[in-house]
Amino acid sequence: xxxxxxxxxxxxxxxxxxxxxxxxxxxxxxxxxxxxxxxxxxxxxxxxxxxxxxxxxxxxxxxx
Amino acid sequence: xxxxxxxxxxxxxxxxxxxxxxxxxxxxxxxxxxxxxxxxxxxxxxxxxxxxxxxxxxxxxxxxxxxxxxxxxxxxxxxxxxxxxxxxxxxxxxxxxxxxxxxxxxxxxxxxxxxxxxxxxxxxxxxxxxxxxxxxxxxxxxxxxxxxxxxxxxxxxxxxxxxxxxxxxxxxxxxxxxxxxxxxxxxxxxxxxxxxxxxxxxxxxxxxxxxxxxxxxxxxxxxxxxxxxxxxxxxxxxxxxxxxxxxxxxxxxxxxxxxxxxxxxxxxxxxxxxxxxxxxxxxxxxxxxxxxxxxxxxxxxxxxxxxxxxxxxxxxxxxxxxxxxxxxxxxxxxxxxxxxx
Numbered sequence: 001x002x003x004x005x006x007x008x009x010x011x012x013x014x015x016x017x018x019x020x021x022x023x024x025x026x027x028x029x030x031x032x033x034x035x036x037x038x039x040x041x042x043x044x045x046x047x048x049x050x051x052x053x054x055x056x057x058x059x060x061x062x063x064x
Numbered sequence: 065x066x067x068x069x070x071x072x073x074x075x076x077x078x079x080x081x082x083x084x085x086x087x088x089x090x091x092x093x094x095x096x097x098x099x100x101x102x103x104x105x106x107x108x109x110x111x112x113x114x115x116x117x118x119x120x121x122x123x124x125x126x127x128x129x130x131x132x133x134x135x136x137x138x139x140x141x142x143x144x145x146x147x148x149x150x151x152x153x154x155x156x157x158x159x160x161x162x163x164x165x166x167x168x169x170x171x172x173x174x175x176x177x178x179x180x181x182x183x184x185x186x187x188x189x190x191x192x193x194x195x196x197x198x199x200x201x202x203x204x205x206x207x208x209x210x211x212x213x214x215x216x217x218x219x220x221x222x223x224x225x226x227x228x229x230x231x232x233x234x235x236x237x238x239x240x241x242x243x244x245x246x247x248x249x250x251x252x253x254x255x256x257x258x259x260x261x262x263x264x265x266x267x268x269x270x271x272x273x274x275x276x277x278x279x280x281x282x283x284x285x286x287x288x289x290x291x292x293x294x295x296x297x298x299x300x301x302x303x304x305x306x307x308x309x310x311x312x313x314x315x316x317x318x319x320x321x322x323x324x325x326x327x328x329x330x331x332x333x334x335x336x337x338x339x340x341x342x343x344x345x346x347x348x349x350x351x352x353x354x355x356x357x358x359x360x361x362x363x364x365x366x367x368x369x370x371x372x373x374x375x376x377x378x379x380x381x382x383x384x385x386x387x388x389x390x391x392x393x394x395x396x397x398x399x400x401x402x403x404x405x
Contacts, residue, residue, distance in 0.1 A: 004404065006269075007269045008269055008270075008271060008272060009402075009404075010272070010274030010275065011274070018334050018405050019335055019336065019337075019338050019339055019345075019405065020338045020339060020345040020346070021292070021345070021346065021403045021404060022345050022346065022347070022348040022351070022403055023338065023345030025338045025341070033351070036344065036345075036348050036350070036351045037351040037354065037355070039348065040348050040352050040355055040401065041355065041360065043401045044286070044355065044360060044361065044399075045281075047277060047278050047281055047286075047399040047401075048277050048278055048280050048281060049277050050274075050276065050277045051274045051277075052274065053274070
């Protein structure tokens with residue numbers, strides 16, 4: 001169980017590391033910007049979904 | 065004794081969430097729960113005025129409590145009573161802050177709320193009397209409060225027996241066994257199936273009901289908030305790097321990105337090299353702005369809220385959450401993206 005779930009965050013979009021929740025320094029700049037955009041887009045999807053308990057909204061990574 | 069009573073907009077009968085933004089005001093005599101309180105206090109004490117403030121206003125303006133105190137003094141108060149606020153965070157915060165400033169100014173004060181109310185840590189030197197979790201426990205809560213008022217008015221100190229919530233203090237103590245032996249013993253007990261044994265009880269995180277969803281992000285105002293300690297370069301407002309005592313807000317109206325060199329993270333809990341090379345990695349302003357421009361976000365809120373989550377006590381974080389929700393609601397924000405490290 002992730003920490004975000006343990007503490008009861010209602011809608012969770014997982015990132016790739018504690019120091020960069022909205023980025024990934026291992027990617028080339030353009031790919032990283034694309035990844036960030038997907039994360040924000042997923043968060044926007046999530047706030048429009050009803051949840052009753054901590055729920056994870058994974059990003060379907062188009063770069064993977 | 066002349067008593068002034070504080071309630072929020074709801075208990076004053078001035079409206080619900082739609083009226084949560086109203087400022088401080090004074091009403092003559094008793095209102096709502098004050099009527100029951102007055103009845104229980106009897107003829108010896110007189111509730112001469114009721115102070116009211118909207119919950120959003122009280123939680124997001126630090127000027128609200130001093131303003132209310134002035135009103136209480138103008139009404140000739142000998143004693144100030146706030147609440148009961150039950151489990152309501154913003155209302156609890158308002159009651160605690162008002163009681164604290166009154167007490168500090170020499171006006172005896174007490175507040176009533178549920179012991180888990182996040183406002184409780186703001187009560188300063190003012191006593192807090194335990195109330196139920198919800199208004200369903202109005203009568204027993206006000207009964208306990210009335211008994212405490214009577215005792216306080218008689219010049220007696222309030223104790224746990226009066227329902228006073230005592231904030232636990234750490235007290236030094238000599239024990240027989242040294243730490244290593246106690247630790248081994250705890251491990252053995254754990255292996256023996258004891259899941260409860262501990263020397264350091266950890267408070268729970270509490271349960272917050274998820275907010276209802278928005279219809280679609282494209283039609284609402286969305287805010288970016290973070291506990292990653294994003295601040296202007298140089299940290300002009302001196303945000304702590306750990307154990308935050310406060311939170312800050314910074315305007316980003318018209319900005320397309322958080323430029324490296326203009327913003328930084330002062331979080332002491334992780335290596336900030338990557339974040340400082342591109343602060344959008346912590347607070348995704350560039351992506352959010354682009355999505356706003358394309359219509360995927362109705363409007364991006366004009367400022368972001370920030371604090372440091374590193375080592376910050378749960379009670380403090382809960383209070384920040386209450387204050388942020390009030391702040392954002394007041395600004396018409398319907399959804400928030402909180403980036404966490």
